[in-house]
Every structure is written in C-alpha cells, then in structure tokens.
Amino acid sequence: MQLTQPYNYKYYWQFRGRTISRQFETLIAEHNVVERMGRNLRYANRDRFQDIQFPNLNQYFEWREEVINSANIDPTDSAGFYWAKNNMAKYADETHTLERVAVDTGNKGTKVYYRSHAFWHASAKVNLPAVINNLYSSTLNGFDQRCSAYGNCLAVLTEMKFPDATNNLTLEFPEDYPRREM
Incomplete structure (x- = not known):
C-alpha cells in the first residue's frame, strides 16, 4: 500500500471514477497546511488526522480499506496508477x-x-x-x-x-x- 497522503487517495479514487466530497477536499487542505509546518509542529498536529476526527468520511475509510485489503482491487492497480501519475x-x-x-x-x-x-x-x-x-x-x-x-x-x-x-x-x-x- 503506497498511497499514504490524502491527496494521493483523492487522485487514485478519481482515477477509479469515484466522486470526492467537499469534506474530503477540506481534509486535504488542512493536511497540506500541516505538511508545510516544521517537523515539531507537524508532530504536534499528528492527532488532527486520525480517522476518529472525521466521522463523516466513513465512505473514504471503506475505500481505503478496499485498497489495503485488495477487495476488488489488484494492489498493482494503485501502484501502476502512482507510477504513471508521477511519470516514474x-x-x-x-x-x-x-x-x-x-x-x-x-x-x-x-x-x-x-x-x-x-x-x-x-x-x-x-x-x-x-x-x-x-x-x-x-x-x-x-x-x-x-x-x-x-x-x-x-x-x-x-x-x-x-x-x-x-x-x-x-x-x-x-x-x-x-x-x-x-
């Protein structure tokens, strides 16, 4: 499982034809703010992005588990997508x-x-x-x-x-x- 950042999931799910909600876009924006912080501040903010903090995003957690557990998705699909997207x-x-x-x-x-x-x-x-x-x-x-x-x-x-x-x-x-x- 290589899709670790929320924006990578977003791009992958869009590739798979899924619709991304405004709530998930907000999560990505907040995550990007924290990613630009210094190491100590990023560490201090790590709890902001636990699944429990986003109860309205359960569908996304299910999609993520599908990728992790290979439910109807070949793991090479996400790896191949990432490879192509980033021109590796x-x-x-x-x-x-x-x-x-x-x-x-x-x-x-x-x-x-x-x-x-x-x-x-x-x-x-x-x-x-x-x-x-x-x-x-x-x-x-x-x-x-x-x-x-x-x-x-x-x-x-x-x-x-x-x-x-x-x-x-x-x-x-x-x-x-x-x-x-x-």
Whole structure:
C-alpha cells in the first residue's frame, strides 16, 4: 500500500471514477497546511488526522480499506496508477551508473552501499520532490538504507557489475552481500 497522503487517495479514487466530497477536499487542505509546518509542529498536529476526527468520511475509510485489503482491487492497480501519475519511468529509465559509497560506522567498521543518480531521482520524486535536483541531499531520510535494498535488487534482477574499492566493475554482488545458497 503506497498511497499514504490524502491527496494521493483523492487522485487514485478519481482515477477509479469515484466522486470526492467537499469534506474530503477540506481534509486535504488542512493536511497540506500541516505538511508545510516544521517537523515539531507537524508532530504536534499528528492527532488532527486520525480517522476518529472525521466521522463523516466513513465512505473514504471503506475505500481505503478496499485498497489495503485488495477487495476488488489488484494492489498493482494503485501502484501502476502512482507510477504513471508521477511519470516514474522517466527516472527509472535513466542510466544506472553505480557509485560505491564507503561509510565508517565506528565500532562496526566500514560498510559499503551503492547509489546512482537515477535511483536518487526516483527516490526523491516519491519521497521528497522538492530535493529532486539537489543530488544526495541529506534531507531525504533513509536514502542510504534504500540504496542497500536497491543494490540487492540490482544484484538479483540484473547482470550489472558493482564497483570494487578501486572503482572497477568486478563484483557480481554488493560488498558484504549475504548471499543465500539454495
């Protein structure tokens, strides 16, 4: 389930041919105000958007549960809608030139992950569009962790080689990849 913000639900439900009420539009407007607040204020306002605060929107909660529980909706439908709406192929189809990044973790030694401009653009587009052109901005939470999963996916699903410590494309799997044998 990837449709997490009220406006994403709105766009998806409109795509599915459903009518959006003025009450739900008001919820989206209030949510957008809170989203523009600083982190502490957003956290302080988190209770404003609990389902119980909106008793007149039960139909929307039922629609959301349909998506979550796949009642008459294939989960790929919402994912495909989101992919198309946000033109994600533009970012996913960029060249994936892998960069090796070594991080000193202190007591656990050096850990390595792999990143690419293409993966950065796709991640930023989904999670923090305002920084899409600010390559590797630290304001995009969890990018390095996402890169670990990205590297594992590339290793399993493609034939890409990974750069070694001398930046030569020699590795079939990310460094320290815990490969499972069958």
